Amino acid sequence: MQTALKSKPEIIPTTSRLTGRDKWDHFLARCRYRRMSHIVSPGLYSLGSPGPESQIFVSANYTLSFDALRSSLEGIDCYILVLNTYGINVWCAAGKGTFGTEEVIERIELTELKNLVKNKVLILPQLGAPGVCSQEVERRTGFKVEFGPVRARDIKHYLTNGKATPEMRKVNFDIKDRAILIPVELIGLAPYILVLSILFYFISGFWSALAIAAIGISGAVFFPLLLPFLPTKDFTSKGLVLGVVTSIPFAYQSIAWSDEILTYNAISAIAWILLISPWVAYIALNFTGSTTFTSRTGVRREIFRYIPILAVIFISGLILSVLLGIGSYLGWF
Amino acid sequence: MAKSSSCACGESLNTLIYDPELCINCGLCSSVCPHGVFTEGDGKAVLSKYEECMECGACQINCPVGAIHVESGVGCAAAMIRAALLRRNEVTCGDAACCGPIK
Numbered sequence: 257m258q259t260a261l262k263s264k265p266e267i268i269p270t271t272s273r274l275t276g277r278d279k280w281d282h283f284l285a286r287c288r289y290r291r292m293s294h295i296v297s298p299g300l301y302s303l304g305s306p307g308p309e310s311q312i313f314v315s316a317n318y319t320l321s322f323d324a325l326r327s328s329l330e331g332i333d334c335y336i337l338v339l340n341t342y343g344i345n346v347w348c349a350a351g352k353g354t355f356g357t358e359e360v361i362e363r364i365e366l367t368e369l370k371n372l373v374k375n376k377v378l379i380l381p382q383l384g385a386p387g388v389c390s391q392e393v394e395r396r397t398g399f400k401v402e403f404g405p406v407r408a409r410d411i412k413h414y415l416t417n418g419k420a421t422p423e424m425r426k427v428n429f430d431i432k433d434r435a436i437l438i439p440v441e442l443i444g445l446a447p448y449i450l451v452l453s454i455l456f457y458f459i460s461g462f463w464s465a466l467a468i469a470a471i472g473i474s475g476a477v478f479f480p481l482l483l484p485f486l487p488t489k490d491f492t493s494k495g496l497v498l499g500v501v502t503s504i505p506f507a508y509q510s511i512a513w514s515d516e517i518l519t520y521n522a523i524s525a526i527a528w529i530l531l532i533s534p535w536v537a538y539i540a541l542n543f544t545g546s547t548t549f550t551s552r553t554g555v556r557r558e559i560f561r562y563i564p565i566l567a568v569i570f571i572s573g574l575i576l577s578v579l580l581g582i583g584s585y586l587g588w589f
Numbered sequence: 590m591a592k593s594s595s596c597a598c599g600e601s602l603n604t605l606i607y608d609p610e611l612c613i614n615c616g617l618c619s620s621v622c623p624h625g626v627f628t629e630g631d632g633k634a635v636l637s638k639y640e641e642c643m644e645c646g647a648c649q650i651n652c653p654v655g656a657i658h659v660e661s662g663v664g665c666a667a668a669m670i671r672a673a674l675l676r677r678n679e680v681t682c683g684d685a686a687c688c689g690p691i692k
Contacts, residue, residue, distance in 0.1 A: 351645065351663045385621035385647035386661065403621055420620065427623040545665045548623065551603045551644040552664040559669055 265367045270301045272330040274323055281319050286436060288443045294319040298340035300367040301326075304333035308374040311415070313404075314360065315381065316341040316349050325381075328408040332415075337378065339363050347548065350387030357389045364397045379404045382425060427548040434480040437546055441476035445539070448472070467506055467532055474502040475539025480546075491550070492562040495540020499533030506532060520589040524580055530573030534566035604660040605642045609633050611656035618648035618657060 285294045296317045303326060311334040315325045322338060329336075339359045341349035349355035360378070364370065380388060382403045390401035405414045405424035414420050449472035457465035479486075479498055486494035507525035541558060544550040583589055605626070612634050618627040619634060624641040627634045627648060634656075646661025 382621060385651060386645040389650045391653050406623060422625060425620060426625055542666045549643050550664050551642060552662040553603045553644060555664040555666050556669055559666060559673060
């Protein structure tokens with residue numbers, strides 16, 4: 257009597273309305289608070305009162321992904337098939353294969369979607385395409401895969417036009433997209449900034465502590481904002497440029513606000529630049545992973561090209577600082 | 590003698606290879622590409638912005654005739670630096686704590 261025990265898969269009702277609680281959850285997700293726990297249960301959801309011919313959209317079980325989709329479907333009776341991507345957004349999950357062919361097929365079977373609908377078309381977000389082979393899904397389940405637009409907010413246009421315009425198919429990385437990453441970047445760096453600036457405050461004083469904070473803020477706030485405006489092409493050299501700019505006030509104060517003799521001050525100014533700029537560049541290099549336009553080949557090339565350079569710059573700064581210390585002890589200046 | 594060909598700092602921009610001979614003009618590559626690398630042409634897909642390719646692999650996995658090859662992967666700098674320093678094989682962002690498990 258096993259079949260009697262097997263319950264019918266549940267269809268979970270949802271709405272296109274985002275509540276205050278949803279928005280609070282989005283805020284926390286954007287602040288990196290418990291980043292793996294912004295999760296929706298995988299399964300089949302109904303929005304409005306869908307019938308056998310209603311459209312079926314597919315999403316990830318990350319609240320930001322699922323909510324972006326459902327809030328764009330106001331007034332549309334449809335199903336939403338939520339895959340288990342372990343609380344990861346569509347694009348990143350597709351890159352790893354969790355938003356993938358096998359998961360789509362398995363979720364169709366688990367929810368017994370075939371028995372529920374006559375419509376045999378699934379609309380997937382375009383950014384899920386790196387993980388999903390549309391032919392394979394169709395071959396094994398009978399469901400045709402259609403890739404919708406990149407952004408959920410274009411879905412209604414997509415449905416009316418029956419196809420996505422080239423504009424809907426492209427990812428942007430505009431000022432809003434970049435600015436929204438700042439809290440995550442900053443909060444990710446915060447523990448390092450805090451510990452190191454306290455440490456350096458006691459080792460070498462106020463300006464060193466401030467320099468640590470400046471590196472963090474420059475890399476996490478100004479780099480994302482200024483990305484397209486920084487000269488040069490790759491991320492690390494852009495970061496290096498920003499790093500030099502960041503270090504200028506520190507170099508300046510060591511010349512302008514110090515009574516000691518010129519050679520010492522000049523060397524110390526150079527040391528500030530050499531010590532600060534490679535770290536901003538390093539944060540910039542890591543920002544490549546937060547964008548949607550750096551290739552693995554490109555990132556690897558940047559790493560091999562720049563990491564040795566950054567290391568040499570920083571070590572030169574360290575050597576200069578040590579020499580300054582020894583020098584002033586021995587009375588060279 | 591060291592083999593210079595194994596140098597990871599090769600000069601090609603990315604690993605995208607397209608064989609138009611095989612193309613059946615289904616249009617999938619141009620609809621899945623988030624950077625307009627492929628566009629629809631008369632009879633065949635056109636590789637119009639090779640340099641914009643970020644190696645996501647969407648075109649390759651969806652091309653029904655295998656006309657596109659690209660070495661796709663997660664371009665996580667931290668993971669690559671770790672792999673280079675530890676001389677390990679490059680995985681991805683590591684464990685589940687970063688961006689979820691790998692399949």
